[in-house]
Every structure is written in C-alpha cells, then in structure tokens.
Amino acid sequence: MACHQMKDKRELIRVVKSPEGGVFIDPTGKKNGRGAxxxxxxxxxxxxxxSKLLNREFKTEIPAEIYEQLEEQYGGE
Ligand SMILES: [Zn+2]
Known part of the structure; x- marks a missing residue:
C-alpha cells in the first residue's frame, strides 16, 4: 500500500474494513469487506x-490497537 510494489499475497498483511464499519487485521485473507x-x-x-495511510484508505479513524496489532505482525519483539 505504501510502496505500491506488486507482491505475492502471502507476503502481504491484509487489513479489512467490514461492512459494519469495523477495521481489523485479516490473517486468513478471506473476510468480507474492503481490504488494504x-x-x-x-x-x-x-x-x-x-502518515496514517490506513485512515485515509478506509476514510475512518483507525483504533490505536489496530496499529499495535500490526506492529506485532512485524515481529515487534
Ligand atoms: Zn511496501
């Protein structure tokens, strides 16, 4: 999303905005909604x-927990 490189989906982390408006990380890549x-x-x-790109992408405020969860996905330890 930030670098616009084309990569295999397995190398990507999917974040989804559900039809109900919630934003969450989708490790399976199969959840319904608009994905980034x-x-x-x-x-x-x-x-x-x-740059809060996810906020812009989903046109909504992304909860801090989502960024924290994402950070864990990047091996935060
Ligand atoms: Zn990138």
Missing amino acids: YLCKDPACFARVRS
Missing part, C-alpha cells in the same frame, strides 16, 4: 503508520 494490503517491510509499515 500492507507489505511485510517494516519500513513500509512505519510510513503507513506515521
């Missing part, structure tokens, strides 16, 4: 987070 893909490059995620 983030690549697994931590530098990309840093850019997405700092």
